[in-house]
Amino acid sequence: MEMEKILRYFPELTDRQKEQFARLDALYHDWNAKINVISRKDIDNLYEHHVLHSLAIAKALRFRPGTKVLDFGCGGGFPGVPLAIMFPEVQFRLIDGTGKKVRVAQEVADAIGLENVDACHIRGEEEKGKYDFIVSRAVMPLPDLVKIVRKNIAKAQKNSMPNGVIVLKGGNLDAEIHPFIRIAEKTELTAYFKEEWFKEKYLVYLPLG
Numbered sequence: 001m002e003m004e005k006i007l008r009y010f011p012e013l014t015d016r017q018k019e020q021f022a023r024l025d026a027l028y029h030d031w032n033a034k035i036n037v038i039s040r041k042d043i044d045n046l047y048e049h050h051v052l053h054s055l056a057i058a059k060a061l062r063f064r065p066g067t068k069v070l071d072f073g074c075g076g077g078f079p080g081v082p083l084a085i086m087f088p089e090v091q092f093r094l095i096d097g098t099g100k101k102v103r104v105a106q107e108v109a110d111a112i113g114l115e116n117v118d119a120c121h122i123r124g125e126e127e128k129g130k131y132d133f134i135v136s137r138a139v140m141p142l143p144d145l146v147k148i149v150r151k152n153i154a155k156a157q158k159n160s161m162p163n164g165v166i167v168l169k170g171g172n173l174d175a176e177i178h179p180f181i182r183i184a185e186k187t188e189l190t191a192y193f194k195e196e197w198f199k200e201k202y203l204v205y206l207p208l209g
């Protein structure tokens, strides 16, 4: 049933990707029983509220092979792990200031054979690397995030789409997006998705690189 939801939006998945997505259910249920990475009330909505929400980014844009992506405040691996399944030729660094959560992210990635995930216990303020895209879900207000991650955005190559920050959040982002409204409105990718699975959650893309 849960895989059907993913296939509805991403019918082109390979058998390997289908298997990787399918295995997330048991892995996150097991880990969540030990460490609270997803609210206990919500773990049965893993695919709808967490996996598919993360994949909204894949719906909005296709990362090119070789792209480097930083997941800032990944917790147990969202959106980084679903995106790493979706884009096996893209390098994902997942960071979080809480060690036990980020260990779950790496354990899950290793268990399903993802070789493009490097999860690290570090605060975003200390992260030195440069990335094409910073993705982040439910971590901090957008202006605070942008202040911290500007140093990490690599300059985009000529003729490619601009690098930048992509955030996924619940609630109403209008106030947070306000300082960036001129940049956000210029991009087709900033999407206030109304898809059924997206559930009033927002995706904002800020081309800052």
Ligand SMILES: C[S@@+](CC[C@H](N)C(=O)[O-])C[C@H]1O[C@@H](n2cnc3c(N)ncnc32)[C@H](O)[C@@H]1O
Residues within 6 Å of the ligand: 072, 073, 074, 075, 076, 077, 078, 079, 095, 096, 097, 098, 101, 122, 123, 124, 125, 136, 137, 138, 139, 140
């Ligand atoms: C609400 S959780 C969301 C986790 C994950 N992104 C998700 O959607 O399931 C917020 C996470 O951000 C992390 N976090 C908050 N501020 C951070 C910072 N400055 N650097 C690194 N991680 C941070 C917290 O440790 C926490 O795991």
